[in-house]
Amino acid sequence: xxxxxxxxxxxxxxxxxxxxxxxxxxxxxxxxxxxxxxxxxxxxxxxxxxxxxxxxxxxxxxxxxxxxxxxxxxxxxxxxxxxxxxxxxxxxxxxxxxxxxxxxxxxxxxxxxxxxxxxxxxxxxxxxxxxxxxxxxxxxxxxxxxxxxxxxxxxxxxxxxxxxxxxxxxxxxxxxxxxxxxxxxxxxxxxxxxxxxxxxxxxxxxxxxxxxxxxxxxxxxxxxxxxxxxxxxxxxxxxxxxxxxxxxxxxxxxxxxx
Amino acid sequence: xxxxxxxxxxxxxxxxxxxxxxxxxxxxxxxxxxxxxxxxxxxxxxxxxxxxxxxxxxxxxxxxxxxxxxxxxxxxxxxxxxxxxxxxxxxxxxxxxxxxxxxxxxxxxxxxxxxxxxxxxxxxxxxxxxxxxxxxxxxxxxxxxxxxxxxxxxxxxxxxxxxxxxxxxxxxxxxxxxxxxxxxxxxxxxxxxxxxxxxxxxxxxxxxxxxxxxxxxxxxxxxxxxxxxxxxxxxxxxxxxxxxxxxxxxxxxxxxxxxxxxxxxxxxxxxxxxxxxxx
Numbered sequence: 247x248x249x250x251x252x253x254x255x256x257x258x259x260x261x262x263x264x265x266x267x268x269x270x271x272x273x274x275x276x277x278x279x280x281x282x283x284x285x286x287x288x289x290x291x292x293x294x295x296x297x298x299x300x301x302x303x304x305x306x307x308x309x310x311x312x313x314x315x316x317x318x319x320x321x322x323x324x325x326x327x328x329x330x331x332x333x334x335x336x337x338x339x340x341x342x343x344x345x346x347x348x349x350x351x352x353x354x355x356x357x358x359x360x361x362x363x364x365x366x367x368x369x370x371x372x373x374x375x376x377x378x379x380x381x382x383x384x385x386x387x388x389x390x391x392x393x394x395x396x397x398x399x400x401x402x403x404x405x406x407x408x409x410x411x412x413x414x415x416x417x418x419x420x421x422x423x424x425x426x427x428x429x430x431x432x433x434x435x436x437x438x439x440x441x442x443x444x445x446x447x448x449x450x451x452x453x454x455x456x457x458x459x460x461x462x463x464x465x466x467x468x469x470x471x472x473x474x475x476x477x478x479x480x481x482x483x484x485x486x487x488x489x490x491x492x493x494x495x496x497x498x499x500x501x502x503x504x
Numbered sequence: 505x506x507x508x509x510x511x512x513x514x515x516x517x518x519x520x521x522x523x524x525x526x527x528x529x530x531x532x533x534x535x536x537x538x539x540x541x542x543x544x545x546x547x548x549x550x551x552x553x554x555x556x557x558x559x560x561x562x563x564x565x566x567x568x569x570x571x572x573x574x575x576x577x578x579x580x581x582x583x584x585x586x587x588x589x590x591x592x593x594x595x596x597x598x599x600x601x602x603x604x605x606x607x608x609x610x611x612x613x614x615x616x617x618x619x620x621x622x623x624x625x626x627x628x629x630x631x632x633x634x635x636x637x638x639x640x641x642x643x644x645x646x647x648x649x650x651x652x653x654x655x656x657x658x659x660x661x662x663x664x665x666x667x668x669x670x671x672x673x674x675x676x677x678x679x680x681x682x683x684x685x686x687x688x689x690x691x692x693x694x695x696x697x698x699x700x701x702x703x704x705x706x707x708x709x710x711x712x713x714x715x716x717x718x719x720x721x722x723x724x725x726x727x728x729x730x731x732x733x734x735x736x737x738x739x740x741x742x743x744x745x746x747x748x749x750x751x752x753x754x755x756x757x758x759x760x761x762x763x764x765x766x767x768x769x770x771x772x773x774x775x776x777x778x779x780x781x782x783x
Contacts, residue, residue, distance in 0.1 A: 260587045263580060264599075267606060267660065270617035273627060277620055286626045326527040334524025343531050351718025353735050354759050357742055358538030361752065365541055381534040384527060413520050442610045444721055449742070462612045466725060471619070478613040485608045493601060 271482065278475035295476035305477065308461040315375045315457060316440040320433050322376070323383030328429060331391045332421050333413075341392065347385035355381075356449040363450060371455040378446040383436035390435070394428035395421070434492055438485070542752045549753035563758055566734040567765065569648075570716035573655045574709045577663040580656070581708065585667035586697075589674070600668075607661045614658050615725050622650055622726070646728030654722050659715070663708040670704030671697075699777065706773050710766065717762050734758045 281290035299305060334340050347355065356378070363374050398421065406416040444459040451460060465474045553559075588599060606614060621627050622644040629641040644650060674697070682692040720735025727733075732740075738758070741751030 256583055256587050256591065260584050263584050263660075264602065266657070268602070270614070270621055270657070271606075273620045274613070274617040286620060286623060286630065322530075326530060330524045330527035332523075333520045334527065337521070337524075340524065340528060343528060343536075347531075347535055349714070350759065351714055351735075351762065353718040353720060353738055354542075354755055355535070355538070357738055357751065357755050358542040359534065360742060361541045361545055361748060362534070362538035364748070377530075377534050381530060384531060388527070438608050444611060448739075459610060459612055462610070462616070463721070463725075466612065466616055466619075474616055478610075478616060481613060482605075482609055485610075486605055489601060489605055489608050493597070 274475055275479045275482070278472065278479045280472070295472040296480075298473055299476045299480070302473070304456075304461065305458075308456045308458045311372065311455050312441055312458040315372060315379055316437050318376050319379035319383050319440045320436045322380040323387045323436050324429055324433050326380075327384055327387035327391050327432070328422070328425060329417075331388060331395045331425075332417050341388070344385055344388045347381060352382075352445040356446045359446065360449045369452070370450050371452040374450040375447055375455070375457070378450050379436075379440040379443060382439055382443065382446065386435055386439065387432045390432045391425055391428050394425055398424050431492070434488065438488070543756055545749055546752035546756045549749040551753060551757070553750070554753070554757055559754070559757070562732050562734060562737050563761055565731070566717050566758070567761070569652060569655065569733065570713050570719075572652060573659060573716045574663075574712040576652075576656050577660050577712050578705065578709060581660060581663035581667055582705075585664050585671050585704075588664075589668050589671035590676070590679075603661060603664060603668075606658075607665075611658060611721065612725075615654055615722055618650070618654050618657070618726060619645070622653075645726055646730070648727075648731055651723050651727040651731065651733075654726050655716055655719065658722065659712040662711040662715075666707035666711065667701065667704045670701050674700055702773060702777050706770070709769065713769075714762065714766065717758075 276288075277286070278295055279291050279293070280288055281292045281294070330340075359374070359378050360370075362368075363370055368374055402420055403416055406420050407413070411419065442459060443457075444463065447457045447460050448463070451457060456464075462474060462477065465477075584603075588596065588603075592599065619626065623629070624641045624643065624645070626644070628644060629638070632638045633641070678696055678700075679692055682696045683689075687695065718735045718738075720733065720739050723731060723733050723736050724739075727736075738751060738755050741747050741754060
């Protein structure tokens with residue numbers, strides 16, 4: 247009998263933990279359809295908040311900024327990262343340069359960047375954000391691509407060079423196709439990191455170039471509960487689609503590494 | 505002729521290092537230079553100011569909070585990672601998917617979700633009132649309890665992932681051998697599973713402890729304004745009073761404290777695993 251109980255103990259615990267993880271999110275989604283904005287009592291079903299969400303021009307411009315910064319950061323960090331891994335990792339020590347950004351709290355980095363932009367008189371805003379998010383991205387991209395690159399048989403590269411291909415040709419014809427899955431995984435990762443980033447954005451953006459997380463933060467502070475719930479539900483839906491896409495492509499192994 | 509091609513290709517090999525310049529330059533320009541500027545700025549502030557109980561209190565409070573979060577996350581995450589990696593047979597993928605999902609969603613949304621449960625008129629208070637456990641609603645928001653709770657909630661996946669990936673790689677034959685040789689379940693866990701997962705524990709603890717130490721969004725949203733933490737104080741100096749010298753100096757001091765704790769933790773882990781090997 248005692249064995250029976252211990253047998254069910256672990257699954258029950260895991261069940262409770264999943265409940266703990268998902269209860270707040272489920273409640274949040276439910277209440278995004280609640281009619282009354284000011285109580286936590288259920289008063290009726292409505293699409294009103296989603297409607298307001300669509301109408302708000304601020305949200306659209308914040309979304310536009312976020313998408314812009316995220317896409318450019320992905321392009322920058324992926325292209326620089328891939329080229330670096332192929333051409334630069336012959337000097338192993340260079341690789342160590344990139345492990346720093348993941349080991350300090352983001353707020354220290356953000357404050358450092360703010361000081362840097364103030365000293366160099368770069369105006370805060372989209373440009374500063376792209377610089378910051380690309381840097382964050384490099385910290386993830388380079389290890390991911392490097393692991394994949396190491397699994398490539400060096401004989402393939404040597405054969406290609408022996409057969410007369412230049413380094414550049416070898417890069418595009420041999421290395422790049424091999425790196426593709428890692429590049430895709432890393433792109434998605436950097437996109438999400440940039441899109442969700444709050445700390446660096448909070449310090450390095452201007453009022454005119456709000457990103458979505460900054461906008462959500464100010465909305466929460468202003469107490470605009472129902473609209474934030476509707477927005478959250480939409481974002482949750484989109485990110486679950488992305489994760490599904492990610493795992494469907496059988497590359498979640500790489501994403502787990504971080 | 506052959507020699508010339510060899511020289512040429514060696515030359516190209518050297519020259520091709522140039523292509524690595526953009527990434528390195530970016531890293532130096534936007535990571536090392538900002539940190540340098542931060543440290544440089546901090547030297548214009550007298551460090552004597554930090555011999556003040558206020559700063560000590562803020563740093564210690566952050567350390568305790570981050571350490572507590574890491575510890576509770578570890579306690580909650582280990583059974584889950586263990587279950588997912590070694591016990592579950594059906595539905596593993598869906599369970600893993602559900603676990604990664606919060607990872608990919610905005611931090612702010614996860615924090616925000618707790619308002620519905622913790623508010624004075626929120627779900628928990630309504631339920632507790634319905635079953636007559638309380639007559640007056642509890643204050644669940646804007647205190648250290650809510651900061652701690654949401655912190656654990658947000659960082660839990662960061663602890664589960666490394667634990668899962670190390671337990672998933674574990675050789676089941678080892679566990680079977682231990683059981684065959686007469687060890688009890690608990691002994692097997694203590695002598696085999698736990699020591700083998702020490703690197704996962706280390707990664708997980710660091711992944712929670714380091715960001716939790718500098719966290720300022722969670723205290724800003726669910727902590728009210730009473731409890732100053734390292735992250736909130738840095739933000740306060742830089743964005744509210746705009747005293748970048750004091751802000752930089754405080755950032756450096758708390759950053760060094762964090763570094764010291766991480767090194768200490770690393771040494772402890774080495775000591776623990778070294779002891780095991782010596783036995």
